[in-house]
Amino acid sequence: MNLNYxxxxxxxxxxxxxxxxxxxxxARRVAYISLRISEMLNLNEEESKKIYYSAFLHDIxxxxxxxxxxxxxxxxxxxxxxxxxxxxxxxxxxSDIIRYHHENYDxxxxxxxxxxxxxxxxxxxxxxxxFDIRYTSLxxxxxxxxxxNNIKECIKSGTGKMFNPVVANALLDLTRQEKFWxxxxxxxxxxxxxRIEPKxxxxxxxxxxxxxxxxxxxxxxxxxxxxxxxxxxxxxxAYNMAKVIGYDEEVTRKIKIAGLLHDLGKLxxxxxILDKPDKLTEEEFMVIKSHTxxxxxxxxxxxxxxxxxxxxxNHHEKLDxxxxxxxxxxxxxxxxxxxxxxxxxxxxxxxDRPYRNGFEPKQAIDVIAxxxxxxxxxxxxxEILKEVVL
Numbered sequence: 001m002n003l004n005y006x007x008x009x010x011x012x013x014x015x016x017x018x019x020x021x022x023x024x025x026x027a028r029r030v031a032y033i034s035l036r037i038s039e040m041l042n043l044n045e046e047e048s049k050k051i052y053y054s055a056f057l058h059d060i061x062x063x064x065x066x067x068x069x070x071x072x073x074x075x076x077x078x079x080x081x082x083x084x085x086x087x088x089x090x091x092x093x094x095s096d097i098i099r100y101h102h103e104n105y106d107x108x109x110x111x112x113x114x115x116x117x118x119x120x121x122x123x124x125x126x127x128x129x130x131f132d133i134r135y136t137s138l139x140x141x142x143x144x145x146x147x148x149n150n151i152k153e154c155i156k157s158g159t160g161k162m163f164n165p166v167v168a169n170a171l172l173d174l175t176r177q178e179k180f181w182x183x184x185x186x187x188x189x190x191x192x193x194x195r196i197e198p199k200x201x202x203x204x205x206x207x208x209x210x211x212x213x214x215x216x217x218x219x220x221x222x223x224x225x226x227x228x229x230x231x232x233x234x235x236x237x238a239y240n241m242a243k244v245i246g247y248d249e250e251v252t253r254k255i256k257i258a259g260l261l262h263d264l265g266k267l268x269x270x271x272x273i274l275d276k277p278d279k280l281t282e283e284e285f286m287v288i289k290s291h292t293x294x295x296x297x298x299x300x301x302x303x304x305x306x307x308x309x310x311x312x313x314n315h316h317e318k319l320d321x322x323x324x325x326x327x328x329x330x331x332x333x334x335x336x337x338x339x340x341x342x343x344x345x346x347x348x349x350x351x352d353r354p355y356r357n358g359f360e361p362k363q364a365i366d367v368i369a370x371x372x373x374x375x376x377x378x379x380x381x382x383e384i385l386k387e388v389v390l
Contacts, residue, residue, distance in 0.1 A: 001205050001206045001209070001250070001304070001305075002203040002204070002205060002304070003203065003204050003205075003209060003302060003303070003304050003305065004201055004202075004203065004302075004303065004304075005053075005089070005090075005201065005202040005203065005204050006052070006197055006198070006201055006202075007301070007302055007303050008204070008209075008212065008302050009053055009056040009057060010028065010031075010056060010190065010193065010301070011298050011299070011301035011302045012056075012057075012212070012216060012298065012302075013027035013028060013031075013056040013057065014027075014028075014298050014301065015216065015264050015265075015267050015294075015298050016057070016059050016060060016062070016267070017059075018265075018267055018268045018294060018298075019062070019267045019268065023132075023133075023136055025189055026059075026132055026133075026136070027055060027056050027057070027058065027059065028056075028189045028190060028193060029132045029184060029189055030055045030058065030125065030128045030129050030131075030132050031052055031055035031056055031128075031193060032183065032184060032189060032192060032193055032196075033127075033128035033131055033132065033171070033174075033184065034051050034052065034054075034055040034124050034125055034128040035048065035051070035052060035055075035193070035196050035197065036174050036180065036196070037124050037127070037128065037167060037170050037171055037174065038051055038124060039196070040170040040171075040173060040174060041120075041124075041166070041167070041170055043120075045198050045199070045200050046200075047120075047121065048198050049198040049200060049202075050093055050094040050097060050121055051094075051097065051121040051124055051125065052197060052198055053090070053093075053094050054094045054097040054098055054101070054121055054122075054125050055125050055128065057081065057085055057088075057098065058081065058097075058098055058101050058125050058129060059077065059081065060081045060084050060085060060098070060219070061076070061077035061078060061079070061080035061081025061082075061084060061098070062077045062081075075102060075109075075110040078098060078099055078100070078101055078102050078110075079099055081098045081099070082095045082096065082098045082099030083095070084215060084219075085098055087211060087214070087215050088211060088212055088215055089202075089204055089208040089211060089212070090202065094121065096119050096122065097119050097121040097122045097125060098122075098125075099111075099122070100113060100118050100119055100122040101122045101125045101126045101129065102126060103118045103122060103123075103126065104161060104162045105118065105123065105160065105161065105162060105163055105164050105165075106160065106161050106162075108161075115164075118164075120164075120167075123163070123164045123167050124167055126162075126163070127155070127162075127163050127164075127167055127168060127171055128171075130154075130158075130162070131151060131155075131171070134150070134151055134154060135147060135151060135184075138150060148175065148181065151175070152172065152175055155168050155171060155172055155175075156168075156172070206250065206253050206254070206257075209257060209305070210253065210256065210257055210260075213257045213260035213261050214232075214260060216260070216261060216264060217231035217232055217235070217260040217261065219267070220263050220264060220266055220267060221263075223266065223267070223271060223274065224271060224274045224275050227263075227274070227351070230263070230347060230348070230351060231259065231260050231261070231262065231263055232259075232260065233347040233351075234259040234260075234262060234340070234343045234344055234347045235256050235257075235258075235259030235260045236256075236259070237259070237343040237346065237347060237385070237388060237389070238255045238256065238258065238259040238339060238340050238343045239252060239255060239256040239259065240388045241255075241339050241343065241381075241384050241385060241387075241388055242255045242256075242336075242339070244384055244387050244388060245339075245384060254305075254307060254308050254311070255311060255336060255339075255340070257308055258308045258311035258312040258336075258340060259312075259340060259343065261295065261299060261308070261312045262295065262311075262312040262313070262315050262340060262344065263291060263295065264294070264295045264298055264299065264312070265290065265291035265292060265293060265294030265295035265296075265297075265298065265313075266291045267294075268290060268291060268294050269287060269288060269290070269291055270287070273287055273288060275354055276354065277354035277355050278355065279355075289316070289324040289325055290325070292313045292314070292315070292316050292324060292325045293313075293325040295309075295312055295313040296309050296310070296312070296313035296314075296325075299312060299313070310334065310337060311334070311336045311337055311340050312340070313325075314326075314328065314333060314334070314337035314340070314341070315337070315340045315341045315343075315344045316341070316344075317329075317332075317333050317337065317341065318376045318377065319333060319338075319375050319376060319377065319378065320374070320375045320376060322376070323376075338377065338378035338380070338381045339378075339381045339384065339385075341377055341378070341381070342368060342377055342378065342381040342382055342385050343385065345364075345367075345368050345371070345377065346364050346365070346368060346385060346389065349363070349364035349367055349368075350364050361389050361390060362390070365382070365385075365386060365389070365390065368382055368385075369382065
């Protein structure tokens with residue numbers, strides 16, 4: 001397995017942007033602006049690559065729901081994000097960019113760094129981030145002409161205070177190009193990025209993909225105290241089932257990764273729904289059902305792991321066609337999809353939830369057995385699961 005690291009980070013950045021449907025495409029737009037500034041400053045390929053990766057993942061620390069971003073502790077996401085990316089392939093190379101991407105040039109930021117003591121990449125990502133935040137906050141409220149003038153005035157007024165004058169001037173030069181604005185607003189920013197991204201593309205294999213999946217599984221599970229280690233639990237169950245079945249090592253590892261990423265789309269679901277102590281309304285359940293859609297779309301954007309995307313996203317499909325998001329039925333649901341589905345059910349049943357305590361293993365198996373009788377889930381998968389957990 002060889003995957004394009006640029007594609008992988010670009011796709012996973014959508015998972016971060018989609019959190020509770022906030023500012024979709026933000027990371028990609030920040031990456032575009034950051035790359036254009038890097039180009040204006042004639043930075044080398046290696047430095048541009050680090051900035052590109054950082055732009056995609058600059059908000060990775062916001063995945064922890066326990067932080068209140070309306071308090072004076074908003075800076076914590078930068079510090080936490082810098083530690084998270086160290087667990088990713090090559091993350092040590094750009095960890096400091098993420099740590100300091102909210103530092104002010106005059107030293108008034110949380111870490112009190114100033115001037116050239118702030119990594120140049122962090123200064124570039126910072127101004128790019130602020131640009132996109134301001135633009136999207138004004139979009140639909142002001143005319144395009146007024147938005148552009150507003151942003152340019154903000155850059156000028158922040159120069160020497162928030163922003164490095166060299167970086168700010170490079171961005172102001174870019175704003176004189178009509179192409180810059182049209183590229184930035186283009187409906188398919190991914191295509192624009194492909195034209196200008198660093199060409200020294202890094203390939204990663206299954207070991208690195210599993211490391212990345214572990215990181216995102218933790219981000220997903222941390223969103224609710226009731227799902228702590230949920231993804232890892234399913235991953236381990238699915239992996240052990242694959243071992244019992246006798247799949248080869250590559251397929252077994254891929255199934256493990258699918259378990260880690262199966263709830264990636266839950267980043268789009270508000271915690272008011274995830275942690276609701278009562279039965280969900282039909283409208284709330286409609287929102288919940290979208291998570292498998294997002295899981296599949298995000299994973300398929302990576303390219304080269306469509307099998308993992310299917311196994312991860314089809315865990316709520318039912319044999320009788322009553323599942324979601326696609327209403328697959330019978331043979332349309334693959335064997336491994338069926339295995340992951342029973343793992344998800346078992347793990348969910350044995351975990352505490354806002355409205356009940358977790359079941360004992362035998363109780364959980366009995367609940368799933370009833371679903372087998374109703375032609376909802378696979379009896380074969382249940383028998384294999386029993387070998388693993390009983």
